[in-house]
Amino acid sequence: MSSVMKTTRDVKGIGLSIVRPDAPDKVTGVVQYVADLSPRGLLHAKLLRSPYAHARILKIDVSKARALPGVRAVLTAADIPELKKKAPTRAHAVLAIDRVVFAGQPVAAVAADEPAIAEEALDLIDVQYEVLAVSADPLEAMKPGAPPVADAGTEADTSEAQAHGSVAGVATEAKPAKAVNISQQARLQRGDVAKALAESDVVIEKTYRVPMVHQGYLEPHAVLAQWDTAGNLTLWSSTQGSFNTRSEVADVLEISENRIKVIPMECGGGFGGKIRALCEPITAILARVTARPVRYVMTRREELEAGMPAPQVIIRLKTGVKRDGTLMAIEGEAILESGAFSGAVLAVSGVFLASLYRWPNFDVKGFEVLTHKPSIAAYRAPVAPQTIFAIDSHMEQIARAIGADPVEFRLRHLQREGDKMANGQPWLNNGAVEVLTRIAEHPLWMKRAEWKASSKGGKLRGTGLSLGGWLGGLQPTGATVRLNPDGTLQVLTGQVDIAGTNIALAQIAATAYGVDIDKVKITTGDTDVAPMTGLSAGSKTTYTVGVAVMQAAQNARNQTLEIAAKELEASVHDLEIDGGKVVVRGVPNKGITLAQIGKKGNLYMSKVEPVLGISHPAFSVQAPAFCAQLAKIEIDPDTGELTLHDFVVVQDVGKAINPLAIEGQMQGGAVQSLGMALTEALMYDDKARLTNPSLLDYRKLTSADVPKIETIIVEKPAPHGPFGARGVGEPPIVPAPAAIANAVEDATGVRLTELPLSPERIALAIANGK
Template sequence: ARSEPTAPAKAVNIAQQAKLARGDVARGFAEADVVVEKTYRVPMVHQGYLEPHAVLAQWDANGQLTLYSSTQGSFNTRSEVADVLHIEENRIKVIPVECGGGFGGKIRALCEPITAVLARVTKRPVRYVMTRREELEAGMPAPQVIIRLKTGAKRDGTLTALDGETVIESGAFSGAVLTMSAVFLSSVYQFPAFEVRGFEVLTHKPSIAAYRAPTAPQTFFAIDSQMELMARELGLDAVEFRLRHLMKEGDPMANGQPWQSNGATQVLQRLAEHPLWKSRAEWKAKSGKDGRGLCGTGLALGGWIPGLQPTGATVRLNPDGSLQVLTGQVDIAGTNIALAQIAASAYGLDIDRVKITTGDTDTAPMTGLSAGSKTVYTVGTAVMQAAQDARRQTLEIAAKEMEAAIEDLEIEDGRVVVRGVPDKGVTLASIGKKGNLYMSKVPPVLGVAHPAFAQQAPAFAAQLARIEVDPDTGEVSLHDFVVVQDAGRAINPLGVEGQMQGGAVQSLGIALTEAMMYDDSGRLMNPSLLDYRKLTAADLPNIETIIVEVPAPAGPFGARGVGEPPIVPAPAALANAVHDATGIRLTEAPLTSERIALALAAAR
């Protein structure tokens, strides 16, 4: 008889694994009066950027490669292409173009290496633009995430223990942010004892990339649903239960680091004061009346801990008295407007006299990725410091010319004047011109900054959904949606609101409609936007935005990142709303009509 092969001691497709633990978990569950255990699933989803991957490659006669690229980080792209082609970085120039959306999907150099090889082989410029089908089939989506979660609490609402396991499916190659999910599961709400295990597994699917707060929407879908369930089991107010256990500045994270200043409490409190939340009982009472379906309201909290990356910027005073700001930062969401505002405020000039230039990798100071909710926080800081440096140089030149003390000078209306004596002054244009004159002894004004960072600025948002569910078809109608978010200091409020609304739409897509569906051989079965269902304006109500400002101590003028928190809470908020409306708890996204209808039928 033929012997059957024995199973391996462990799964051979585990690329990485980690564990975070604290306290006696077994004892915690033994002390619990209520234990909730669920498994949550969120499939692979695509970032859905409007502009596909696009790159143009050209080699010159000296063996220098120039890449025009739709990328989220030109210096990162240069490094990756150099690694793949085995050439020196100074032989590659990356010229970033305005990026028509990326959301993390354009951090990696997906198309640039092959385009460069094709250009070298053909000895001609080559442009490569992916089709939408290619984007869905061969792009780099967000991973599938499966979270098994068990939580315990005493009858008085005291949390006792958490046990969790996160499995992240990364496709063909490793690249997941593994520990972030564990940190959020066990640290946002302060469990005295926890053990969270994380596994990254490889499968025959496309490799994954970041998607706007990688793994955070999936993780908060689990933990905030779990907090809602425990509050209901205990008969406690869901918001008060969350607030009681929500971390505060200085509380320990699962990785041993203390929580930095953040506005998680403030955004949750502000949302709890909203009329839609206060009137949730009245809305639920309308269920089945006047032709309505089942009515419910749900809310959830979500957040992100933005990354840090060294960066640089220069600020130059031009001969006409205007400012020229140079960075290598790719303008992916109107961030150049905020950078111009920061430079204008730090120097003392009107914003219309400030020009932001995004340089290529040959000319710009080293600049990090346009990702991780860190553009304004890091590059904004560099621009602020460079503008302050340029201001200091300007005042020193003016002080010598006017024989005045620097501390007595200020910049007003394009002039350096003596405080209290507005008639005594010198124009910025004259200072700028002298720095560019032949034989001039006045140095040009060039502010420089190249900071590195050590202090992160966690950012949080809370979202509320008021819905109606058709009891026969399971269809969800979203009547109202509210986003409350801590921006630290809203440098550009209109831009912040745009980030809040855009992130909310993507979050709602993850919650309600989006799923990349693969067959058993790993072939994508819905490789078009006809079958991969993204939400449109026709599907959505007006999204109300409320900005809360809890200044970040190290951010420019108190600003903190705003790009990633708004994509996080909606899956949990919608699941909580569906539960409120129907009494059923769905733990697998998207919350499709079919899933809801089948769950309702099973509950009857």
């Protein structure tokens, strides 16, 4: 564990706004993604997917498909010996065995010379299904007697919760015996809620709903697999964590991890959706069967129908307060619909509901419910936007009901550092108060009454804000820093750069070692060569890998100084690195260049050890990060159309290592969040089939929908972050839905509790006078 680095050295690497050097190659198409790789002998994979959400497979006839010229393999579950029933994860359910549990589940796999041939082969596979009753709605699926999703005896999958490492200490409860589709259950309790509610002056009860949404990365899931004759597998993968992908694939294929090399390719966005293995196992099996390289690239339709979206979240809250604003009690349930396989993180929701604010009495239950839909995965601050939508909407309504200023009301009750969270652990150092205070000073908030009063031409104007955040992830990780013979630095990690983190790492290495940033090269190694490195997820890449790089650079610096001390016959304590040289302080012409030291480490018969800084830390202290957002809107009450005029993001980043990249994260997170707030929803019919499987009807926002997003960086140093930095990726996706809902109520007087806040919902609510 490291503390904030204190240094008197020049820290010009940290805090510089640096444009991503990889941007031109990405914009001009020079960068190679998995879909661009075509080794000799490449075969193309396609999957036959179930049209039904729940059905028994009676018979599969692949004979016609196998006979099609150009087809090299057609596989069903019967051809794959590793497959077992009761698949513990989605990755293990490579192909359906005798039952499909969501529409879009793979039933057969084809590898062929051309994609078109593979598709034609799919048309020639004859599958006979017996269609079964579905659990399409989580509330129905929870009831005894609902059509069961998992095979009896299947265990809940809590590895996602561990991967995110965000909340510990939430007790899980045994599930009711008859409710077959409740896969996890938890409860957070303190005090006497019933009594406190009875003593309250104002009791508000509402149910909030957020549908399943897709992460919306530009590049779909893609992988290329190839075996050598010795039985070693290489995977070129679009992944957020190559070591995790290696472990999962090794587990599914039942081979040792050192026989698998995962090469993390450029990742065209992940947002949590590319942590778990999805199409790697079947592609590897096709490659093994054909003894050829096989590539699989999911289509956009497959992504939407059979990706790993965020869960639907249904939260009921009942709160009681005194007329003077004293909080009395909160009671609630959070129901997370996980689709066909377990994997939701229950604890985040419970902790935010029960203990973001100082509720003296609380009773919050969490349920993970399985349904016949594609199983879920993480999506940027998993379940936090959905939870904050509920609790922040609720806080706003309470403030309105008792006539309190909404910011003062939140500030009065916000938990501070050291206050106990609902799981008994203390809140750690964070900037929640600072970001909320800062946004309340913004001119758009100060002038919100004028904006509302300026409504004209039948339009309605309003302003809303919200506060949300993320507790921050942790994972052990490693890095090495090498001094090259020309005096430059080579940093090696296994981290996948999905957010511009390579620049931040270079800035950290440059500052910690004492060279300019242009002397530092960051390399993302594959799983054969890189030190073990955690996922690029959980807002922890800079926070944890940054520490490893900082320590490895410090380690390399110390080695460099020791070599220089011997060469210069000086004390290490009198040396400093300046301008590419190690010099004796106060004796400017006595020095040795970094290149000279580097060369000595690579010279025939040299007795000088090459400089190799190493760090492989584990971590125990998270850095919660908060974000406040403000929306200034205008609504056409007849059509329900909502125009965003201004949007402001205020975020505590601890220390801005690369402010430009951070502003990009803040804006990008806000845009994703606004999509969740306004237009996005995976929509299913009563047979649990997706009705909007294209980007035409699964509406991500376009640049025409989004105004300029103002970013305000707040720096409250994280005690254990590299140079005080804390995670920045996840917080900005959290507050927007509540901010928009609060603005809609400000403009129209209508409170909406179900996302997306579509024109239809707004217009019909106004027309019906809700």
